[in-house]
Amino acid sequence: MATIDRQTATLALAHALSAAERGLPVFPLSATKLPALRSPHHGEQPPVRCRGACGLPGHGVHDATTDPAAVRALFAAAPRATGYGIACGRAPHRLIGIDLDIDTAYGNDSVGALQQLALHHLFTIPPTVTVLTPSGGRHLWLTGPADTTVPNSAGRLAPGIDIRGSGGYLVGPGSVTAHGRYRLAPGTAHLAPAPCPRALLRLLTPPPRGPRPPATEDARGRRGEGLVQFVLAAHEGQRNTRLFWAACRAYEHGFGDALADALTAAAVRTGLTETEARAAIASAARLTQGRND
Structure with missing residues (x-):
């Protein structure tokens, strides 16, 4: 088992270095898909809200880097890492992840829901990098413009569709988790992440809203x-x-x-x-x- 663990960790590092070479900021993940390095501020009182300014590793997605030496150092500090995360929203790609989940318990058809959104809002998802998840879902990789910040969201567009944007991360292909391996979909390994269609980008970046007045009973009734x-x-x-x-x-x-x-x-x-x-x-x-x- 120890040999398998070492091999898995070695492969995780190799995949992470390959991604970093393509300009994708990476950091090590555990088999639970969570950051593999413990926060250096764990247990401190009052709680410290640090995003890596202290210079120490262990800040999750804020550790993500494209520097090969820094990537190796992160994985050396996390010898039990089995995968790697890719930070979204960061230059140069400013990655946007469309996470299409499969929920058999509730019959969520996230792929169909995305197709319906595309028909209704007149956009087409271009051929792009697609990662297959162990649960049967898939991650679509798109890129965003420099002047737009895409927030993370869960189920806001439709049930089963989560968005990984600024401050979020995607599990990189080749990562091994407790539920299986993430892998590139056939026919997409040679692709670069495609630009996010403008109509979809507008859905992902709703305009800021001012304070809403409390809903009246009549308004709630109509919405209900x-x-x-x-x-x-x-x-x-x-x-x-x-x-x-x-x-x-x-x-x-x-x-x-x-x-x-x-x-x-x-x-x-x-x-x-x-x-x-x-x-x-x-x-x-x-x-x-x-x-x-």
Whole structure:
């Protein structure tokens, strides 16, 4: 087992160095897909919010570098690393990751959802680097312009579509995790990350919003009715996806619990069982709570 671990770590370093040569800032990851180096400020009180200004390794994505000597030093300090992360939003590529997750439990069709967004907003995803994940999902690599900052988001575009932007990272191809290996999709290894279509970029960078006044009961009622109708319009194969998306929006706007019964009833009318509906709504509540904390 020790020999296999050493081989895995050696391969992880080799893949990371190859990525760094192409201008992609990298840092070591553990088998859990988390940074492999412990923070040098661990346990300090009060907590230290450092992004690497102290000069020590152990700041996750803020350690990412394209310098080969620095990459080797990071991996030497993390001998149990099994993979590497690629920092998004950094020059020269300013990488944007489109993470298309596969959630068989809730029937999320993230690929179909992206296709629907493309049809509705009139853009096409160009041929680009694509990384296949152990769970059956995929990461699409796109590049952004220098004057645009793309934020990270989870499920904002549609259920199962996460965005890795400034301050985020992607697991690099060749990395080994507890669930398997990340690998380049056939036919994409020779490609460079393609520019993000302008219409998609606008969706990823919503304009800043000023303070919102508290929603009135009438406004909440109208939004709630719209979400219920959205669930009722689901066809077979869309029911879990639509319910989960609607529940996320309701919880994000602060009336998820109040709308849960109506969403459940709507989902049951489309063919889900009450148990399935309640489970999807509970999952949406947990997800949005995690985002808002």
